[in-house]
Structures are given as C-alpha cells and as structure tokens.
Amino acid sequence: MRANRRTDTKPEIALRKELHRLGYRYRKDFPIVLDGLRVRPDIVFTARKVAVFVDGCFWHVCPEHGRQPVSNEWYWTPKLQRNMERDRIATDALHDAGWQVVRVWEHVPLAEAVSAVESAIF
Numbered sequence: 001m002r003a004n005r006r007t008d009t010k011p012e013i014a015l016r017k018e019l020h021r022l023g024y025r026y027r028k029d030f031p032i033v034l035d036g037l038r039v040r041p042d043i044v045f046t047a048r049k050v051a052v053f054v055d056g057c058f059w060h061v062c063p064e065h066g067r068q069p070v071s072n073e074w075y076w077t078p079k080l081q082r083n084m085e086r087d088r089i090a091t092d093a094l095h096d097a098g099w100q101v102v103r104v105w106e107h108v109p110l111a112e113a114v115s116a117v118e119s120a121i122f
C-alpha cells in the first residue's frame, strides 16, 4: 500500500478511499428520489440515511474561495446562484425525508471530512 497520497486526487475520491480504508461501506452516486426531486449525493449510507456531498469551492460558492466571478457575470452569476439554490433545495428535501446531510467543502482537510462523516453515521 502506498503511504503517500497524491495531492491531485479529487477530494470526493480521496474521501471515499479513506472511508473505505477505515472499513465503512457506502454507495457512491446513489440517486435518492424525493417527491419527484432526484438528488445524487457523492456518498450515501443507505441504512443510516446519511447523504454526503463534497462540494467544489467554485461551483458551490464556498464562503472562503467561492468569490463571484467578475467577468462574464451575465452568464456565471446566475449559474452559480442556480447551483446554490439547487444545493439548498436538495438539502431541505433530504432533511424533510429524514436524511442527515453532510456537506463538505473540497478545501476541508481529509481528516476533518472523515470526522464530519463519522459524526453523522454514529
């Protein structure tokens, strides 16, 4: 087993690998349909009803790195606003259906992301 972790690994892949290594079993990209709304969390613990999203800082507008783009505002700003709105709707719908939702920003260190997931599934 390699000790060094590639730094260019996508954050959700890194999180899946680490959870798997720790012995957790989950579904990936498992679609959940709620009142006609279809959401596809990155990681799903079906028995515990925990849905995990790893959100990209730019596309999901993280408060630290998700600065609104200054150019092409006519296109990008509404698109980012739609993403934020879609995230909010998905989170609310999952909560209403009794799911726990864990949203992890891609900038969060892996260990912190793992403990956020662990505190939801225990």
Ligand SMILES: [Zn+2]
Pocket (backbone or CB within 6 Å): 057, 062, 063, 064, 065, 066, 105, 106, 107
């Ligand atoms: Zn960020």
